[in-house]
């Protein structure tokens with residue numbers, strides 16, 4: 001399965017006007033399903049948290065647009081996530097909260113192709129981050 005960059009870009013454009021609301025919904029979904037993740041973000045205020053989600057989404061799309069940036073960016077992102085205490089098994093939880101928030105915000109525009117693109121893009125980035133986490137963990 002592969003992703004279509006224009007669809008990822010389109011989805012970001014579609015949520016642009018409602019970024020804060022989107023981020024609030026994402027964290028609400030994530031924490032409702034996985035309350036054990038909430039303490040990880042305890043020191044971060046909501047405004048910063050919302051900005052982080054949007055940066056993460058933009059980072060995913062930008063790094064897939066410019067694959068030469070991918071390994072360096074992901075390596076340092078993984079190093080920071082080791083410090084945050086992120087664990088391999090938590091990656092799918094973040095992905096599911098992201099996809100369900102997109103589904104809610106985009107409605108009929110959250111097409112099968114767009115879903116597949118996001119799933120596949122998220123898989124690529126998570127796999128690299130998980131590899132990076134494991135490498136720096138030793």
Ligand code: HEM
Pocket residue numbers: 037040041043044052055056059060077080081084085086087090091094122125126129
């Ligand atoms: C592919 C998946 C993920 C991506 C692309 C991603 C991306 C990001 C980005 C861009 C930031 C902003 C700060 C920085 O750049 O270091 C961030 C912060 C954070 N991420 Fe992730 N993340 C992912 C998965 C996770 C997972 C699975 C956890 C598990 C708990 C997590 C926990 C955190 C925390 C706690 C912060 C905020 C740290 C702080 O400022 O105190 N992330 N993430």
